Amino acid sequence: MISARGYAAHDPQSPLRAFAFERDEPRERDVQIQVLFCGVCHSDIHQAKNEWSNTVYPCVPGHEVVGRVTKIGAGVTTHAVGDIVGVGCMIDSCRHCKPCKLGLQNYCEGPNSWLATYNGPMVPAKQAPGGLNTYGRDNTYGGYSDVLVVRDDFLIRIPPALKPEVAAPILCSGVTTYSPMKHWGVQAGQKVGIIGFGGLGDMAVKLALAMGAQVVVFTSTEAKLEEARKLGADAVLESDAKALEPHASSFDFMLSTVPQRHDLNPYLPLLKRDCTLVVVGALEVMAPVNNQQVAFHRRSISGSLIGSIAETQEVIDFCALHGIGPDIEMLRIQDLNEAYARIEKGEVRFRYVIDMASLAEESVPTTLA
Numbered sequence: 001m002i003s004a005r006g007y008a009a010h011d012p013q014s015p016l017r018a019f020a021f022e023r024d025e026p027r028e029r030d031v032q033i034q035v036l037f038c039g040v041c042h043s044d045i046h047q048a049k050n051e052w053s054n055t056v057y058p059c060v061p062g063h064e065v066v067g068r069v070t071k072i073g074a075g076v077t078t079h080a081v082g083d084i085v086g087v088g089c090m091i092d093s094c095r096h097c098k099p100c101k102l103g104l105q106n107y108c109e110g111p112n113s114w115l116a117t118y119n120g121p122m123v124p125a126k127q128a129p130g131g132l133n134t135y136g137r138d139n140t141y142g143g144y145s146d147v148l149v150v151r152d153d154f155l156i157r158i159p160p161a162l163k164p165e166v167a168a169p170i171l172c173s174g175v176t177t178y179s180p181m182k183h184w185g186v187q188a189g190q191k192v193g194i195i196g197f198g199g200l201g202d203m204a205v206k207l208a209l210a211m212g213a214q215v216v217v218f219t220s221t222e223a224k225l226e227e228a229r230k231l232g233a234d235a236v237l238e239s240d241a242k243a244l245e246p247h248a249s250s251f252d253f254m255l256s257t258v259p260q261r262h263d264l265n266p267y268l269p270l271l272k273r274d275c276t277l278v279v280v281g282a283l284e285v286m287a288p289v290n291n292q293q294v295a296f297h298r299r300s301i302s303g304s305l306i307g308s309i310a311e312t313q314e315v316i317d318f319c320a321l322h323g324i325g326p327d328i329e330m331l332r333i334q335d336l337n338e339a340y341a342r343i344e345k346g347e348v349r350f351r352y353v354i355d356m357a358s359l360a361e362e363s364v365p366t367t368l369a
């Protein structure tokens, strides 16, 4: 076993704190990584606080991980010691179902769906047919830690053109916004609306602009209008009905990145006929939708979940090629709980990235998990 340490939530209320645990030694096809940086995603907060009612404690969040390879299993040929690699939201999938065979691991239909980088299988044994747990573990510990062990084909190569700390948030917020834009065929000259302008929205705007689209940001925060314009997008206050009017029936594609339940009705009239509004920020019951606005113009509302391993590599390479990435602010792990509070208040547009070197300053309790 490998001794590891990290930061964990032990219940929904208490602050996260230093935590010692063990990881398995790398097997034949596994790669051991020293974690250098880990982005802080809004999902980490939802999960740490059990806001999706499925948290397994102790919970070590973190699925925007960049690190250096320190050890490889005997069967690993695609990575070498010293390589800079990334780990996103998934560390394994069933490998047998139709989506997995098509390389769509994020839509795995196996009995336990995909294995999340933290909090274990997406479908836990108690919800799986016959109480099955094909991964043999109920919990997984994520990137708020000093070491990770991951199967080789779930690792992402980080090209030298991308700083590792900038690459980290792309592994979740980048691919979550890139995947639907690719699937719905966003291309140069189209008009794209981005609803919400936090960590996901920031990446969505940069990616859409790099694809050559004309971008309009919808935000509830007046101070963010100027920030969006600085990137080269147009920006509208979502509460300003008059400002929405000129955009009626003009969007080829819209993406909602708002991280909680919200009303989609004001945006539907802005879509062109046959065009789609995709929700990626909120994984919950949404407010009712007026189907007149959908049916009269054959509009669609859809959702999309992160992206495949191949798409994660693609968005990393796309960002390296176009010289784009998230605006980040480095965070010491000791300041994590404070950062959570700021993110929850919606004050943060940049992405916090934990510098894992700060973990070395922690005196971790000697009791293991």
Ligand SMILES: [Zn+2]
Residues within 6 Å of the ligand: 041, 042, 043, 044, 063, 172, 173
């Ligand atoms: Zn995330």
Ligand SMILES: [Zn+2]
Residues within 6 Å of the ligand: 093, 094, 095, 096, 097, 098, 099, 100, 107, 108, 109, 110, 113
């Ligand atoms: Zn599968």
